[in-house]
Amino acid sequence: MKITPDWFDRDPCVIAPDLLGKVLRHKVGGHWLCARIIEIEAYLLEEKGSHASLGWTPKRNALFMPPGTIYMYYARGGDSFNLSCRGEGNAVLIKSGILWPWPVPDPAMLQHMQQLNPVNGRLRPPETLCSGQTLFCQSLDLKVPEWDQRTFQPGRLELLDMSEPPPEVLQTTRLGISPGRDEHLPFRFIDAGFVRYCTKNPLTQRSNPPPVRHYAIEG
Numbered sequence: 001m002k003i004t005p006d007w008f009d010r011d012p013c014v015i016a017p018d019l020l021g022k023v024l025r026h027k028v029g030g031h032w033l034c035a036r037i038i039e040i041e042a043y044l045l046e047e048k049g050s051h052a053s054l055g056w057t058p059k060r061n062a063l064f065m066p067p068g069t070i071y072m073y074y075a076r077g078g079d080s081f082n083l084s085c086r087g088e089g090n091a092v093l094i095k096s097g098i099l100w101p102w103p104v105p106d107p108a109m110l111q112h113m114q115q116l117n118p119v120n121g122r123l124r125p126p127e128t129l130c131s132g133q134t135l136f137c138q139s140l141d142l143k144v145p146e147w148d149q150r151t152f153q154p155g156r157l158e159l160l161d162m163s164e165p166p167p168e169v170l171q172t173t174r175l176g177i178s179p180g181r182d183e184h185l186p187f188r189f190i191d192a193g194f195v196r197y198c199t200k201n202p203l204t205q206r207s208n209p210p211p212v213r214h215y216a217i218e219g
Contacts (some may be wrong), residue, residue: 003159005151012085016092017189017217018070020167023100026157033113033140034105035097035130038194038217040154041174041187045089048181049174052089062149064088072148076126078134080115081145087103095175096198097130097143118119168192171213172202186213 003022007021008015017040025034043050045063052063061073063084071082071091082091099105099113105126114123117139130136137143142157152158170190177183190198192214202212 001161001210002113002154003152003161004036005066008067008083009086010067010088011146012090013093015022015085016040016187017041017169017171018095019092020169020189020191023092023160023162024097024140024158025100025160027155028112028141031109031112033109033116034100035136035140036100036102037094037097038191039094039095039097039198040189041095042085042189043091043093043187045087047185049177049185049187050089050091052091063091064148067099068151070150070152071135072142072144074144075134079116079137079142080133081116081137081142081147093133094136095133097136098194098197099126099129116141127197131197152202165217166191166193168214168216173210177199187212 019037023034023036025032029112051060056064062069065084067085069084069085073080082093084091110126113129115218117124117129117135129139170192171186172188173184173186174188195201195203202210
């Protein structure tokens, strides 16, 4: 089932765990590049960790557009993919994914994604192709100029509900939030079954490990 923009007309802290297990796919050169979402963060207008808290600018315009609008920006030299939610300034950020289908992805798709996202001149291992917000975008060939302030397009960029939701979710604090900017908020959600492939595994952090809540998806 294809997910439409109106699905995002909800609180981002509700949408974020609901996005775990959904599949984002982008058609490039006649081939679908697909990744299952395994890690996501929520952001609210009123908290200091969000871009929107700094106010409207033309570059942040997507955050103030209708739910389901794509907001892309550059982070550490790479692209990042967000979606606006209910309430101006509210959004979710896709942090990482895993190739879909997994563990046996389509060979042609895998080859294309590895060519898009090499590491030190070599092929990146399949399990880490999307392990980070910029790696996710690079492997799916999602670029700021092409998709910022746009919405999903059938046949080109689609979000699908085509896999089972994770039986267990980890909830913890977000990454990269500066001290004093609401870094304590537990707005990061991870599919527990794929936690070893997320941006930073909160279960194995030895230095200042964050609090982690485990819970099951109901229904």
